[in-house]
Amino acid sequence: MSVRAAYDPGDGTVRVVCPSPEAVASLRRQGLTLDAARRVIFRRAIELGGVSPDEVAWREFDDSDGRLSDRAFRDAWEYDAQLAVRVSMPRARSLHLRRIREHRQVLLDELDRDWMRAVGQGDDRLANEIEARRQTLRDVPVVIAGDLDAALTTGELRRVWHASLGDNPWEPA
DSSP, X not given: OOEEEEEOOSSSOOXXXXXOHHHHHHHHHTTOOHHHHHHHHHHHHHHHTTSOTTTSOEEEEEOTTOTTSOGGGGGXXXXXXXXXXXXXXXXXXXXXXXXXXXXXXXXHHHHHHHHHHHHHTTOHHHHHHHHHHHHHHXXXXXXXXXXXXXXOSHHHHHTXXXXXXXXXXXXXX
């Protein structure tokens, strides 16, 4: 069993506390029960996060279902009073689109250099081919918008990609 605690620090994010076995063992040697040791660790960690555990919503949860194993969308996690942590799909979509744009920008920079070289050498045919590839890349966010909106899970979201971007580094092998 993998017991964690999640809390909302009040800034729209979620923080997850994962007690180390060493910290739990140290408190157990001092006579605390397992549950009491975890609660001490959770409360201390929340205080170290700059908020009072008495003033924020927090709860323990069992992570043996693996809901936090996919950390690629960690910035889209949000506190949920019943689940403790859940993925905000609107935030996950925005995060994935940002990653796609960052990946695309690297490719555009390379094509920009190639295009400038072709124009400088007077090779209009090559310059036009490169410009067509650049336009395809610029259109990617519009082309994949429907797929992004249709994704209901982070697994589906990971598969949203465009062939012009090359291999998808976010899709598990």
